[in-house]
Amino acid sequence: MPERTVVIGSLLGLHARPAALFVQAVNETGLPVKVSRDDHKPVDASSVLAVMSMGAAHGEAVTLTCDEEGSEEALDGLVEMLGKELDPR
Numbered sequence: 403m404p405e406r407t408v409v410i411g412s413l414l415g416l417h418a419r420p421a422a423l424f425v426q427a428v429n430e431t432g433l434p435v436k437v438s439r440d441d442h443k444p445v446d447a448s449s450v451l452a453v454m455s456m457g458a459a460h461g462e463a464v465t466l467t468c469d470e471e472g473s474e475e476a477l478d479g480l481v482e483m484l485g486k487e488l489d490p491r
Contacts, residue, residue, distance in 0.1 A: 403468070404468060404473050404474045405466060406466045407464070407465055408463065408480075408485065410461065410462050410488055411461075411488045412488045414460070415459040415462070416453050416457070416458040416464075421450050421453045423488060424453055424488065431468075431476040433468045433473055435466055435467070436468065437465065437467075439456055439458055439462065440463075444467060447466065466481070
Protein backbone atom coordinates (compact mmCIF):
# COMPACT_ATOMS: atom_id res chain seq x y z
CA MET A 403 0.00 0.00 0.00
CA PRO A 404 1.60 3.31 -1.08
CA GLU A 405 2.13 5.79 1.71
CA ARG A 406 3.55 9.28 2.05
CA THR A 407 4.38 11.47 5.04
CA VAL A 408 3.23 15.07 5.46
CA VAL A 409 4.47 17.42 8.18
CA ILE A 410 1.72 19.77 9.31
CA GLY A 411 2.97 23.31 8.77
CA SER A 412 -0.05 25.22 10.05
CA LEU A 413 0.50 26.85 13.43
CA LEU A 414 -3.06 25.74 14.24
CA GLY A 415 -2.42 22.11 13.39
CA LEU A 416 -5.31 20.27 11.73
CA HIS A 417 -8.16 22.30 13.16
CA ALA A 418 -10.86 24.40 11.51
CA ARG A 419 -9.56 26.05 8.32
CA PRO A 420 -6.34 23.99 8.06
CA ALA A 421 -8.38 20.78 8.32
CA ALA A 422 -10.78 22.02 5.64
CA LEU A 423 -7.84 22.83 3.32
CA PHE A 424 -6.38 19.39 4.01
CA VAL A 425 -9.67 17.67 3.19
CA GLN A 426 -10.21 19.78 0.07
CA ALA A 427 -6.79 18.76 -1.25
CA VAL A 428 -7.47 15.09 -0.49
CA ASN A 429 -10.88 15.17 -2.15
CA GLU A 430 -9.36 16.64 -5.32
CA THR A 431 -7.49 13.36 -5.85
CA GLY A 432 -10.77 11.46 -6.07
CA LEU A 433 -9.10 8.59 -4.19
CA PRO A 434 -10.08 6.94 -0.88
CA VAL A 435 -7.08 8.26 1.05
CA LYS A 436 -6.57 7.42 4.71
CA VAL A 437 -4.56 9.53 7.15
CA SER A 438 -3.02 8.50 10.46
CA ARG A 439 -0.71 9.56 13.23
CA ASP A 440 1.76 7.06 14.64
CA ASP A 441 -0.41 6.50 17.69
CA HIS A 442 -3.81 6.32 15.98
CA LYS A 443 -5.67 4.15 13.53
CA PRO A 444 -6.09 5.52 9.99
CA VAL A 445 -9.16 7.67 9.42
CA ASP A 446 -10.98 8.84 6.30
CA ALA A 447 -8.95 11.77 5.00
CA SER A 448 -11.92 13.14 3.05
CA SER A 449 -13.90 13.88 6.24
CA VAL A 450 -13.25 17.18 8.01
CA LEU A 451 -14.55 15.76 11.30
CA ALA A 452 -12.33 12.67 11.06
CA VAL A 453 -9.26 14.74 10.23
CA MET A 454 -9.93 17.20 13.05
CA SER A 455 -10.51 14.36 15.50
CA MET A 456 -6.91 13.25 14.97
CA GLY A 457 -5.72 16.39 16.70
CA ALA A 458 -2.52 16.57 14.64
CA ALA A 459 -0.48 19.55 15.80
CA HIS A 460 1.93 21.95 14.09
CA GLY A 461 5.17 20.18 13.20
CA GLU A 462 3.66 16.73 13.57
CA ALA A 463 4.00 14.16 10.78
CA VAL A 464 0.96 12.30 9.50
CA THR A 465 0.92 9.38 7.07
CA LEU A 466 -1.28 9.30 3.96
CA THR A 467 -2.12 5.89 2.50
CA CYS A 468 -4.14 4.64 -0.45
CA ASP A 469 -4.24 1.24 -2.14
CA GLU A 470 -5.96 2.32 -5.35
CA GLU A 471 -4.20 1.90 -8.70
CA GLY A 472 -2.27 5.03 -9.63
CA SER A 473 -2.28 6.35 -6.09
CA GLU A 474 1.51 6.78 -5.94
CA GLU A 475 1.46 9.77 -8.29
CA ALA A 476 -1.65 11.20 -6.65
CA LEU A 477 -0.09 10.93 -3.18
CA ASP A 478 3.09 12.65 -4.41
CA GLY A 479 1.00 15.53 -5.76
CA LEU A 480 -1.02 15.62 -2.57
CA VAL A 481 2.09 15.90 -0.39
CA GLU A 482 3.34 18.79 -2.53
CA MET A 483 -0.04 20.54 -2.43
CA LEU A 484 -0.48 20.08 1.31
CA GLY A 485 3.05 21.35 1.93
CA LYS A 486 2.12 24.61 0.20
CA GLU A 487 -1.43 24.96 1.53
CA LEU A 488 -0.56 24.30 5.17
CA ASP A 489 2.69 26.26 5.31
CA PRO A 490 2.12 29.43 7.35
CA ARG A 491 4.73 31.47 5.45
